[in-house]
Amino acid sequence: MALRNIPVPSLPVPPTWFPGHMNKFTRQLPSLLPRTHIVLEVRDSRLPLTSINRSLQEELRNWREKQRVHNNPICRHIVLLNKSDRVPSWGVSPFLSLMEEKYPDQEFVFTCLRDVKDTKKVYKMLADIGKGYPRLEAINVLIVGMPNIGKSTLLNGLRNQGIKGPTPKAVRTGPQPGLTQALSNRVKITESPPTYAFDTPGMMLPFLGHGPSGAERGAKLALIAGIKEGLYQSESLAEYLLYKLNVLNPSTPTYLSILPAGSSPTTNLDEFLTLLAKRMGMIVSGGHYDLQRAATFFVDWWRKKDGVSDSADADADAAFGWGFDFQWPVERQGADIRTLMEECHRNFEDHVETEEREGGMISDAQKEKKIKEERGQARLEKLARQGINPRKSSSTSSKRGSKRR
Ligand SMILES: Nc1nc2c(ncn2[C@@H]2O[C@H](COP(=O)(O)OP(=O)(O)OP(=O)(O)O)[C@@H](O)[C@H]2O)c(=O)[nH]1
Numbered sequence: 001m002a003l004r005n006i007p008v009p010s011l012p013v014p015p016t017w018f019p020g021h022m023n024k025f026t027r028q029l030p031s032l033l034p035r036t037h038i039v040l041e042v043r044d045s046r047l048p049l050t051s052i053n054r055s056l057q058e059e060l061r062n063w064r065e066k067q068r069v070h071n072n073p074i075c076r077h078i079v080l081l082n083k084s085d086r087v088p089s090w091g092v093s094p095f096l097s098l099m100e101e102k103y104p105d106q107e108f109v110f111t112c113l114r115d116v117k118d119t120k121k122v123y124k125m126l127a128d129i130g131k132g133y134p135r136l137e138a139i140n141v142l143i144v145g146m147p148n149i150g151k152s153t154l155l156n157g158l159r160n161q162g163i164k165g166p167t168p169k170a171v172r173t174g175p176q177p178g179l180t181q182a183l184s185n186r187v188k189i190t191e192s193p194p195t196y197a198f199d200t201p202g203m204m205l206p207f208l209g210h211g212p213s214g215a216e217r218g219a220k221l222a223l224i225a226g227i228k229e230g231l232y233q234s235e236s237l238a239e240y241l242l243y244k245l246n247v248l249n250p251s252t253p254t255y256l257s258i259l260p261a262g263s264s265p266t267t268n269l270d271e272f273l274t275l276l277a278k279r280m281g282m283i284v285s286g287g288h289y290d291l292q293r294a295a296t297f298f299v300d301w302w303r304k305k306d307g308v309s310d311s312a313d314a315d316a317d318a319a320f321g322w323g324f325d326f327q328w329p330v331e332r333q334g335a336d337i338r339t340l341m342e343e344c345h346r347n348f349e350d351h352v353e354t355e356e357r358e359g360g361m362i363s364d365a366q367k368e369k370k371i372k373e374e375r376g377q378a379r380l381e382k383l384a385r386q387g388i389n390p391r392k393s394s395s396t397s398s399k400r401g402s403k404r405r
């Protein structure tokens, strides 16, 4: 029987995960962009809105503007929605049509970079751009995006396409986020005109947000393995995953395939994990079911499930959402998918803009730092208005201080 009320779980405060290499690359990016002709920004198809990094978008908007002002011949921002094997295909074309309308300065393409056909598709896009500029000395392609999204896989794939003969992996890839920690050397991907690609470290948001939206943003990113393993308890992720799979298909959620035969959908995490542990024979000493192990198993099963969409058996008319960013109410079921996506997108944008306006995307520590900087700046301006050189005044005051001591 289909679930009727699916309560939103209460989620933990998201961790901050912004290691030094991300900070370093964020500072490096503005100096790389002026030499860049094409940005390949990789996002995750399951989180096509959450995997947008707003500060990166701002940086890329400025870059496009400057390239236009300087009449630079090539300036293309191509967005790859990767891991498309993990979302139902019926949402792809309405989503593309929405993005093309909302962001005319960007180009969008869905890819599954595990499939060589899709790598070829991206390679062809780059080669076609290059054909228009045969005399250009070099074309530089910068691959950017969040961690663990497939950036390094893309670079290796493009190089394989363009360079004849066996090509060993140019850069390391793997299922843990934060594998690439520095800007790569340039890697040649086509000969004529010479086109070079650069792999970059994944860029996470420095702060995931306050309150329930920050908590949900964190859980989504952790589920797709975009946040370092171990920063979340597996039960928290399992609870959010259970909720999402129920929302996507309340009558036959995909997890039924790993529960004992005849199980029904449930919104109760303990009940769900007990059934799962029973089916898998996960028992700890004393004969109790090992619910923590079951939670870890559930999340891993979902992450590794090959080529199966989250609602494979729910077609567009029966679904209540698409991926983990689109969710529509029961009463809107059956409406045009493009319209539903547009409504979700509008709500998402409004919400994020309000969050930003109200300082919701800045942590308390960042706020304090900003206030201190502003106070320091105001003090300098005041001294300047009084005709006092702040350097001299601070050295005089420190001398006075040292005399007193
Ligand atoms: N299912 C699926 N997995 C993919 C796809 N593309 C890449 N992967 C896998 O995603 C994982 C991460 O790939 P990487 O290329 O290392 O990701 P990255 O963006 O370079 O990650 P960082 O270096 O951590 O920023 C690897 O296990 C890849 O095999 C895809 O289209 N579908």
Ligand SMILES: [Mg+2]
Binding pocket: 151, 152, 153, 172, 173, 179, 180, 199, 200, 201, 202
């Ligand atoms: Mg990488």
